[in-house]
Amino acid sequence: MSHADFVRALRARCSAAGAGVGCGPAGAASAQMVRVIVNGSSVAFDQPPIVTVGRVLIPLRGVFEQLGAFVQWNPANNTILATRAGTEVQLTIGSRIAFVNGSQVTLDVPAMVGAGRTLVPLRFVSEAMGAHVQWESVSRTVYVTSSGAAQPVPPRVIQPPPAPRQSVIQGSVVRVDTGASRLYVQQGDQVYTVIVTADPAISGPSGSISLSQLRVGDAVTVTMNPQGHAIAIRSTTAGQQPPADVRITSVTHNAQGAMRVGDTLTVRMRGTPGGDAHFTIEGVTGAVPMTERQSGVYVGRYTIPSPFLVQTARVLVTLNVDGRVATALAPTPITVSGSANATLAILSPASGTSVGTPVVVRGIATPGARVTVRVDYRGTVLLFPVSGTYGEATTTADASGNWQVSIWPSVRIPNATLTITAQAEDPLGREATPVTVQATQG
Structure with a gap:
C-alpha cells in the first residue's frame, strides 16, 4: 500500500x-x-x-x-x-x-x-x-x-525604560553612619537621609574619597534617585584639614555702678584676630558692633539713650571668623537705670472725683518699686468736724510698672474729703517724689 x-x-x-x-x-x-x-x-x-x-x-x-x-x-x-x-x-x-x-x-x-x-x-x-x-x-x-545556518531574529520594538527621576540637594553633613551606610544632609530647615548602599562616586577637593572620610559640617552636593539612594556625592571641603577653633580669651567692661541716661558702656574683648564681633546687653539692646583696634583686640561702645531700668543685665560677646563662631559672657553683669529717681504716678481716682468703698487706687511706678498708699479723711459728723486716716496699704509694681491697692475705711464719712498719698522706692533704693490726689467719699 x-x-x-x-x-x-x-x-x-x-x-x-x-x-x-x-x-x-x-x-x-x-x-x-x-x-x-x-x-x-x-x-x-x-x-x-x-x-x-x-x-x-x-x-x-x-x-x-x-x-x-x-x-x-x-x-x-x-x-x-x-x-x-x-x-x-x-x-x-x-x-x-x-x-x-x-x-x-x-x-x-x-x-x-x-x-x-x-x-x-x-x-x-x-x-x-x-x-x-x-x-x-x-x-x-x-x-x-539547521546546523551551520544563522538563526533569524524576529523583529521586535524594545521601548527604552523611562529615565529615573533624580534630585539634587546641596547642604552640609550633620551625621555620617558608616555602619548603616547612611549620610544625613541638612538643606535649609530640612534634613535628608541619603542611602549609600552601593559605591557611588564620592569626590572631594583632592579626588575620590570614601564615606568614612566625610565629616560633620562638610559642604556636599548629593544626586540621588527617588528611593533616596545616592548616585553621586561631591564635597568641596571633605578631607581638608579642619580650621583652627575660634577663641575668646577675655571680656571686660567699664560699668562700676548703675548706668544712667547719657552714660557710655565700653566693652573690650580679646580673641582670634581677623573676625567680626558685636555685643548685646540683655533686655537693653541688640547687636552693637565692635571694632578690631589691634590684632585680636575688639572694642565696642553703647550710650544709654532713654529712661528705663534693667538690673543684672548680662553682656554677651559674639566673634565670627570665616563662619566659625564663638560667644562669651562678661563675668560681671550690669545695671542700667535711665533716670536719676524712681518714677511714680496715681492714675485713679482722678482729683475731685467721688470714690466708693473700698477706696481703690491704681497707678504706675518704676518696675519692681515698693509702693505705699495712705488715705486720710476730713469731714463733719453731726456738725462736728472730724479727721483721721482710713488706712494704709503697700504693694510692688509689676514688670510693666503697674500697681493697685484697695483700702477699707474703719468708718465711712459721707462727703468727706479724702487725701490719697502714694510713695515709692525702686529696687536700687531710690525714692520717688510722693504724689497726692484729693477725692470725695461717696
Whole structure:
C-alpha cells in the first residue's frame, strides 16, 4: 500500500470510528496563525500545522525536506523514516515510541493523521536531526535553523525604560553612619537621609574619597534617585584639614555702678584676630558692633539713650571668623537705670472725683518699686468736724510698672474729703517724689 492509500484508508477509519489513536485528537487546535520559518524562509503548507498537548505538529514532508532530510514511508508497519547527515529518526503513526539512531525515545505526542496529511512533532524531529528550534509566542512563529545556518531574529520594538527621576540637594553633613551606610544632609530647615548602599562616586577637593572620610559640617552636593539612594556625592571641603577653633580669651567692661541716661558702656574683648564681633546687653539692646583696634583686640561702645531700668543685665560677646563662631559672657553683669529717681504716678481716682468703698487706687511706678498708699479723711459728723486716716496699704509694681491697692475705711464719712498719698522706692533704693490726689467719699 502506498503512503497516499494508507492515509486515505486511515482517514476513512477515523471518520467512521471517531477520533482515536493515530487520528487527529478532538482537542487538537488548528494553528491557523502558527508560522514555520526554516533557515530564514517561510514554509507554506497545504495542511496548516496543529497544536496539541502544547506541541506543534506539521505535515511530514514540508519542513524536513527543506532541512535536507530524506523521508521514507513504510506501509507495512505504518512507520516514517527520516535520515539526514548520518542521523536516522523513526516514528510510528499513533505510537509515542520513536527511535533515534536505534535508541528508543518516548514522545510527548505521537505522529498522527490530520485532514489527509501525516503530521509529526516538529521540535522532536528537527532537534533529532541537529536543528535548533525556537518558539516565538507573541507572533506564534516557529523558527527552525539547521546546523551551520544563522538563526533569524524576529523583529521586535524594545521601548527604552523611562529615565529615573533624580534630585539634587546641596547642604552640609550633620551625621555620617558608616555602619548603616547612611549620610544625613541638612538643606535649609530640612534634613535628608541619603542611602549609600552601593559605591557611588564620592569626590572631594583632592579626588575620590570614601564615606568614612566625610565629616560633620562638610559642604556636599548629593544626586540621588527617588528611593533616596545616592548616585553621586561631591564635597568641596571633605578631607581638608579642619580650621583652627575660634577663641575668646577675655571680656571686660567699664560699668562700676548703675548706668544712667547719657552714660557710655565700653566693652573690650580679646580673641582670634581677623573676625567680626558685636555685643548685646540683655533686655537693653541688640547687636552693637565692635571694632578690631589691634590684632585680636575688639572694642565696642553703647550710650544709654532713654529712661528705663534693667538690673543684672548680662553682656554677651559674639566673634565670627570665616563662619566659625564663638560667644562669651562678661563675668560681671550690669545695671542700667535711665533716670536719676524712681518714677511714680496715681492714675485713679482722678482729683475731685467721688470714690466708693473700698477706696481703690491704681497707678504706675518704676518696675519692681515698693509702693505705699495712705488715705486720710476730713469731714463733719453731726456738725462736728472730724479727721483721721482710713488706712494704709503697700504693694510692688509689676514688670510693666503697674500697681493697685484697695483700702477699707474703719468708718465711712459721707462727703468727706479724702487725701490719697502714694510713695515709692525702686529696687536700687531710690525714692520717688510722693504724689497726692484729693477725692470725695461717696
